Amino acid sequence: MDFELSEDQHALVSALQAILEDHSQIPQSARFDSHWCDTDLQAQLEDMGFLDAAREIGGLEGALVVYETARVIGAVETIGRGLVAPIACPGLELSGPVALARRDGLHLAIRNLPIARMLLIEDGADVLVLDLADGVVEPVETILAYPYGRFAAPPVLDDARRFVGAGEAMRKWWRVGLAAEIAGAASAAIDFTVDYVRTRKAFGRPIGAFQSVQHRLVQRHGYAKAAYYLAMRAAWSGTASDAQVAACHAQSGLKELLFDLHQFNGGMGMTNEHLLHFWIYRARALQAEAGGPTRAALAIAAARWDDGLSEPEERHLSMARS
Amino acid sequence: MLEELQRLEPFRAEVRGWLAANLPSDWRRRMLGASEADHVAFQEWWFGKLMAAGYGAPHWPAEWGGSGFSFAQQIVLYEEIARAGAPRLIHYFVALHHVPGTLLHWGTHAQRERHLPAVLSGKEIWCQGFSEPNAGSDLASLRTRAVRDGDHYVVNGQKTWSSNAHHAQFCLLLARTDPAASKSRGISYFILDMKTPGITLRPIKQMTGASHFNEIFLDDVRIPAENLVGPENEGWKVAQSTLSSERGLSILELAERMKQGFALLLADARVPGPDGVPYDDAETRRRLVDIHVRIEALRVLVNNQLGAVLRGEALGVAPSIVKLYYSDLLRDFTRLGASIRGIESQHLEDVLMGGPNETGYWMQDYLYSWAWTISGGSSEIQRNIIAERGLGLPREPAAA
Ligand SMILES: Cc1cc2nc3c(=O)[nH]c(=O)nc-3n(C[C@H](O)[C@H](O)[C@H](O)COP(=O)(O)OP(=O)(O)OC[C@H]3O[C@@H](n4cnc5c(N)ncnc54)[C@H](O)[C@@H]3O)c2cc1C
Numbered sequence: 001m002d003f004e005l006s007e008d009q010h011a012l013v014s015a016l017q018a019i020l021e022d023h024s025q026i027p028q029s030a031r032f033d034s035h036w037c038d039t040d041l042q043a044q045l046e047d048m049g050f051l052d053a054a055r056e057i058g059g060l061e062g063a064l065v066v067y068e069t070a071r072v073i074g075a076v077e078t079i080g081r082g083l084v085a086p087i088a089c090p091g092l093e094l095s096g097p098v099a100l101a102r103r104d105g106l107h108l109a110i111r112n113l114p115i116a117r118m119l120l121i122e123d124g125a126d127v128l129v130l131d132l133a134d135g136v137v138e139p140v141e142t143i144l145a146y147p148y149g150r151f152a153a154p155p156v157l158d159d160a161r162r163f164v165g166a167g168e169a170m171r172k173w174w175r176v177g178l179a180a181e182i183a184g185a186a187s188a189a190i191d192f193t194v195d196y197v198r199t200r201k202a203f204g205r206p207i208g209a210f211q212s213v214q215h216r217l218v219q220r221h222g223y224a225k226a227a228y229y230l231a232m233r234a235a236w237s238g239t240a241s242d243a244q245v246a247a248c249h250a251q252s253g254l255k256e257l258l259f260d261l262h263q264f265n266g267g268m269g270m271t272n273e274h275l276l277h278f279w280i281y282r283a284r285a286l287q288a289e290a291g292g293p294t295r296a297a298l299a300i301a302a303a304r305w306d307d308g309l310s311e312p313e314e315r316h317l318s319m320a321r322s
Numbered sequence: 323m324l325e326e327l328q329r330l331e332p333f334r335a336e337v338r339g340w341l342a343a344n345l346p347s348d349w350r351r352r353m354l355g356a357s358e359a360d361h362v363a364f365q366e367w368w369f370g371k372l373m374a375a376g377y378g379a380p381h382w383p384a385e386w387g388g389s390g391f392s393f394a395q396q397i398v399l400y401e402e403i404a405r406a407g408a409p410r411l412i413h414y415f416v417a418l419h420h421v422p423g424t425l426l427h428w429g430t431h432a433q434r435e436r437h438l439p440a441v442l443s444g445k446e447i448w449c450q451g452f453s454e455p456n457a458g459s460d461l462a463s464l465r466t467r468a469v470r471d472g473d474h475y476v477v478n479g480q481k482t483w484s485s486n487a488h489h490a491q492f493c494l495l496l497a498r499t500d501p502a503a504s505k506s507r508g509i510s511y512f513i514l515d516m517k518t519p520g521i522t523l524r525p526i527k528q529m530t531g532a533s534h535f536n537e538i539f540l541d542d543v544r545i546p547a548e549n550l551v552g553p554e555n556e557g558w559k560v561a562q563s564t565l566s567s568e569r570g571l572s573i574l575e576l577a578e579r580m581k582q583g584f585a586l587l588l589a590d591a592r593v594p595g596p597d598g599v600p601y602d603d604a605e606t607r608r609r610l611v612d613i614h615v616r617i618e619a620l621r622v623l624v625n626n627q628l629g630a631v632l633r634g635e636a637l638g639v640a641p642s643i644v645k646l647y648y649s650d651l652l653r654d655f656t657r658l659g660a661s662i663r664g665i666e667s668q669h670l671e672d673v674l675m676g677g678p679n680e681t682g683y684w685m686q687d688y689l690y691s692w693a694w695t696i697s698g699g700s701s702e703i704q705r706n707i708i709a710e711r712g713l714g715l716p717r718e719p720a721a722a
Pocket of ligand 1: 449696
């Protein structure tokens with residue numbers, strides 16, 4: 001398949017982009033912070049129904065919303081509210097940000113927990129849904145580009161609602177969301193850097209005229225494009241294996257991406273006067289949540305090849321040598 | 323695109339059935355280490371079979387003897403050919419792609435009538451004479467001269483890296499007709515009959531041991547003026563048609579073949595080593611997944627390019643992105659092949675003639691993968707193109 005958007009999808013993306021354009025600036029007061037939640041945008045996405053796209057239209061539309069919003073400077077929560085919860089927990093009433101965690105990770109700092117109304121907990125085959133009362137979450141000081149929080153005391157799960165058999169869907173759409181959000185952050189960071197190297201001059205010419213800069217940016221651009229298409233393919237097909245591939249690929253290119261983009265922004269890239277870090281730390285945080293490229297790769301190997309390292313679809317081949 | 327392909331499921335079944343019935347199951351055994359003569363004979367035979375079934379020239383228009391298939395049909399056909407692991411029609415590559423891509427756009431009616439049916443008969447082999455010892459990436463600096471002399475052009479100079487020239491009857495030749503004009507302006511494009519007096523061929527031995535390309539020396543070679551393709555001094559434009567014709571569906575075929583070739587790599591990782599343990603450790607698994615994931619990424623990039631073609635959109639730098647991605651990946655893929663079983667996989671084995679780029683004879687595959695980052699516009703040139711035309715970065719300053 002290819003990933004040209006349908007007319008309706010185009011309309012959705014254009015409408016969304018028109019709104020996002022009004023959120024491309026960071027307020028002066030937040031300029032030097034390590035993260036900034038765009039609460040206005042979060043509310044707008046909620047009110048205008050963009051976060052219901054996955055449930056009302058489909059997973060691909062939900063993933064498009066995640067991707068596009070990941071490109072803006074302010075952080076918004078879209079994976080939980082816009083993708084995982086609506087698909088994995090049908091019928092669950094949703095309003096406001098949704099944080100995501102694993103049952104064995106409830107003692108850790110959890111992304112978006114301070115702004116979330118609800119926490120989805122992956123519990124093996126099932127999903128637990130916990131409403132978050134005021135005061136149970138303590139914010140965690142972090143340089144990562146999202147709000148992080150921790151439970152003040154271990155949460156009591158007795159009252160949590162259980163979605164039996166929803167665990168697999170949660171894992172899958174969480175991966176799709178992480179892949180789409182990493183792809184969005186990566187492409188925004190590349191665009192930001194391309195703009196920078198076009199204008200910043202050294203030795204009498206824009207640094208973007210130097211091949212060593214150009215070629216590495218091209219490599220990173222190829223990675224980000226592939227990451228986008230793989231995330232969209234996974235959202236479209238809804239298969240567990242496509243979701244794994246998308247999440248693994250999105251994480252695998254990050255090491256070079258982070259290094260090169262910082263490098264090409266020079267000393268400025270090391271400061272928080274420059275905006276680059278918003279996307280870079282976003283990608284770092286998402287990668288940490290996804291478990292890292294090695295773990296993702298080994299999980300794919302285990303899922304595909306545990307019955308003796310062979311590809312299921314390819315057994316028909318009589319390509320034996322000699 | 324998906325719906326279009328779904329409508330073609332009956333066609334897919336037909337092609338698959340035909341391949342199952344007609345592709346000799348032992349062809350790989352027969353072509354492993356085959357002589358040039360056996361290789362050529364087999365390519366001719368297989369091309370004849372494909373032509374008889376209507377699958378030999380899917381991209382050629384029907385009026386010139388091709389199948390006149392829709393683009394979507396061609397996609398299906400190439401996918402199935404790759405999936406079946408059929409031989410690549412490498413012997414006919416220039417004849418089937420570059421020749422129609424050039425002559426259908428720029429050739430005279432007489433040139434088309436003379437050559438296109440002959441190509442489809444399977445008897446006319448072509449080569450490409452563009453590169454020179456001092457003009458590769460910077461092709462427009464080529465120096466081979468063609469001087470008009472009555473109703474002929476007289477050509478002197480040297481070409482190099484000409485694949486399959488030792489089998490070719492004709493050559494697509496670029497030569498300079500106006501040395502005073504700026505680089506790309508004074509070049510003309512010719513059909514060169516390889517039997518013309520004054521042509522000397524020297525095969526070049528490659529590091530894999532095979533001789534796949536040649537030097538061509540041209541001494542007072544007389545080319546009839548009617549063999550000029552396109553207007554005099556506009557050969558550079560004609561050459562762009564030649565070069566873009568190789569960027570069509572061959573990349574889809576290569577991507578699909580790579581997916582098939584991956585099964586061979588897995589098979590090798592499964593075989594126990596000298597200590598009785600399969601090469602199936604965590605590090606190998608991680609590297610295998612890296613290749614697997616990048617093959618999937620390649621396939622989505624290719625599909626997206628094909629989708630744009632189907633919708634009639636301008637391709638922009640998409641072919642460069644795909645070519646770059648493919649050639650980087652092929653190198654890492656075959657490198658893993660050449661290291662996965664330790665020294666066992668590093669012997670230089672026989673060449674699988676007409677095989678894909680991942681034959682499973684890894685050392686051959688690995689060495690040959692280096693050709694892909696050079697030929698058809700090197701990786702550096704592709705990156706320049708993407709940077710300038712795709713990302714809109716400033717052009718490199720011209721040489722002083
Ligand atoms: C297997 C194979 C088959 C071929 N078949 C044919 C054929 O049939 N007919 C034919 O005409 N030719 C053929 N070629 C030739 C091919 O087109 C040339 O090899 C290619 O254009 C590169 O030219 P070159 O080898 O002279 O390398 P060069 O141009 O000398 O390049 C050497 C290195 O310099 C780099 N470089 C050059 N310019 C730049 C730049 N501006 N910026 C950064 N780096 C740069 C290149 O990327 C490369 O890494 C074939 C080549 C191969 C490998």
